[in-house]
Amino acid sequence: MNLQISLQQFQGPLDLLLTLIQKQELDISKISLSQVADQYLKFINENKHIPFNKLLDFLAIASQLIILKTRALLPYLSDDAEEESEDNLIIKLQNYQLYLNLAKKLQNRLENQQSISFSRLSKSINFRLDESSITLPLLQKTAARLLTQKVKPMPITALKKIFNIQEKLKQINDYLKQKEKFLFSELVGRTSSKIEIIISFLALLELSKAGVVFISQKEMFEEITIMKHGT
Amino acid sequence: MEHETWNKIKSIVESLLFAAGKPISYNQIAKILKIDQKEAEQTIRQMQKEYQEQKRGFRIVSNNYQAEMTSAPENAEMLSQFLNYEKSAISQAKIEALTVLAYKGPLTQAELEEIRGVNCSVILRNLKIDDLIDGIKQGDMIKYQVSVKFLKMLGIESVEELQSNVNCLLS
Numbered sequence: 105m106n107l108q109i110s111l112q113q114f115q116g117p118l119d120l121l122l123t124l125i126q127k128q129e130l131d132i133s134k135i136s137l138s139q140v141a142d143q144y145l146k147f148i149n150e151n152k153h154i155p156f157n158k159l160l161d162f163l164a165i166a167s168q169l170i171i172l173k174t175r176a177l178l179p180y181l182s183d184d185a186e187e188e189s190e191d192n193l194i195i196k197l198q199n200y201q202l203y204l205n206l207a208k209k210l211q212n213r214l215e216n217q218q219s220i221s222f223s224r225l226s227k228s229i230n231f232r233l234d235e236s237s238i239t240l241p242l243l244q245k246t247a248a249r250l251l252t253q254k255v256k257p258m259p260i261t262a263l264k265k266i267f268n269i270q271e272k273l274k275q276i277n278d279y280l281k282q283k284e285k286f287l288f289s290e291l292v293g294r295t296s297s298k299i300e301i302i303i304s305f306l307a308l309l310e311l312s313k314a315g316v317v318f319i320s321q322k323e324m325f326e327e328i329t330i331m332k333h334g335t
Numbered sequence: 336m337e338h339e340t341w342n343k344i345k346s347i348v349e350s351l352l353f354a355a356g357k358p359i360s361y362n363q364i365a366k367i368l369k370i371d372q373k374e375a376e377q378t379i380r381q382m383q384k385e386y387q388e389q390k391r392g393f394r395i396v397s398n399n400y401q402a403e404m405t406s407a408p409e410n411a412e413m414l415s416q417f418l419n420y421e422k423s424a425i426s427q428a429k430i431e432a433l434t435v436l437a438y439k440g441p442l443t444q445a446e447l448e449e450i451r452g453v454n455c456s457v458i459l460r461n462l463k464i465d466d467l468i469d470g471i472k473q474g475d476m477i478k479y480q481v482s483v484k485f486l487k488m489l490g491i492e493s494v495e496e497l498q499s500n501v502n503c504l505l506s
Contacts, residue, residue: 115427115428115431115451115453116451116452116453117452117453118451118452118453119452157454158453158454160454161452161453161454164452165452196449196450196452199450200450200451200452203431203434203435203438203450204431206434206438207427207430207431207433207434210430210433210434210437210489211425211430213489213490214422214425214430214488214489215422218411218412218490219408219409219411219489219490219491220408220411220414220415220420220422220487220488220489220490221394221396221405221406221407221408221411221486221487221490221491221492222405222406222411222414222418222420222487223356223357223403223404223405223487224353224356224393224404224405
């Protein structure tokens with residue numbers, strides 16, 4: 105079966121999974137999940153440009169599908185913990201489907217505007233520009249005033265080169281390729297520029313948020329240790 | 336509580352909500368009246384019920400955190416004309432997140448992500464900017480809840496009104 109789908113259509117992995125199941129007119133069950141597992145994996149393979157943070161979400165579900173399919177093929181490899189996580193996935197999907205239906209209802213309600221409550225001081229009043237008040241003489245007068253106004257020239261100063269977070273991120277990433285664990289002081293060791301230290305720190309927080317690195321610090325003002333995720 | 340004090344409290348809360356013209360938090364109401372937050376909540380619930388029963392033209396919309404005095408939702412058509420109201424569209428992703436928060440909120444970011452299966456930092460930030468959700472601090476955590484503005488757009492006076500008919504379906 106050929107599925108013409110792209111990532112933009114989906115809110116996330118659950119949405120994709122649900123669509124795959126519904127396209128085949130299946131119910132949400134372990135059997136149908138193992139049936140659509142291949143299509144799901146194929147989809148991820150074909151969408152090379154899924155952004156990193158989204159990709160994680162898609163892969164998390166992909167790994168669950170692979171286990172599920174493996175167990176469907178080799179039933180003797182059963183394990184209570186895995187079975188529980190499969191049941192969890194089913195419940196999650198069923199709930200998700202329910203929420204999608206509820207979302208549709210809310211959407212309808214919003215669009216049909218049979219009922220809305222207004223504030224006493226409604227911000228939704230639309231102020232319209234009274235076009236009749238704009239006359240040619242008024243525009244000329246305003247323009248004349250603006251053009252004759254003396255404008256102080258902007259002072260010209262040379263801007264210092266500021267490190268950009270993107271560059272810093274790349275630099276840290278390169279650093280991570282050589283070393284799996286290092287100290288913050290090593291990273292900024294060569295510089296005395298305050299702004300560069302701040303940018304390095306921001307870049308680090310960004311990487312930590314994206315799950316690329318772990319950061320730890322024993323006490324306040326102590327050394328910060330940076331570890332590559334997964335070591 | 337004594338009947339007279341109770342009526343006095345209701346009267347002050349009513350004046351406050353009227354004068355504010357925007358959502359005010361239970362916390363604020365409690366502080367001004369020197370009562371505790373639970374009492375403020377009870378008062379507002381009671382008033383909501385009374386206004387509804389009496390079919391008043393003004394109502395109170397509340398998300399269990401803030402309350403605002405509004406027009407009655409069933410008069411929307413006439414008021415829309417009067418106020419020149421134009422509905423604003425909300426994107427699919429936003430609606431989805433709002434639905435989860437409306438029916439299951441207040442939720443932490445992690446809880447919302449568990450249900451939706453996707454990272455929700457961006458969507459939460461955008462919803463916050465649109466004023467469609469409130470972030471409520473509970474200890475170290477922030478829990479998110481649909482805002483009074485969102486309930487107003489739906490013409491719903493409390494989150495319970497939404498939740499009551501579907502709660503049993505969601506595990």
